[in-house]
Amino acid sequence: MTANEQLSLIADELRAIANMGLYRTENIHDRERYEKTLSLSAQIVSTLSQHKTDEILDIYREHMVHVCPFLGVATQLLCRRPHIRVRYPRPLIW
Numbered sequence: 001m002t003a004n005e006q007l008s009l010i011a012d013e014l015r016a017i018a019n020m021g022l023y024r025t026e027n028i029h030d031r032e033r034y035e036k037t038l039s040l041s042a043q044i045v046s047t048l049s050q051h052k053t054d055e056i057l058d059i060y061r062e063h064m065v066h067v068c069p070f071l072g073v074a075t076q077l078l079c080r081r082p083h084i085r086v087r088y089p090r091p092l093i094w
Helices: 003-024 028-049 053-062 069-079
Strands: none
Touching: 003 028, 028 053
């Protein structure tokens, strides 16, 4: 796995953690931490994609529901529908 792929996965995981926290927490201090986590994810993606961090954050906020590879695979296993396929970034893993 390349460094860019690893950073993309890290950004994806940070975004998933932030989204879950922002969805579930009511504590203002926790919200600030999750906003910071979301911002760190956007900074990583910004560095990899050459888009501005604010643009990435806007996209994140417009699409708060985000299916990461792990959630997609879990969905496939639970639904048992062959047409729902999510490929994990590593080769030959479905």
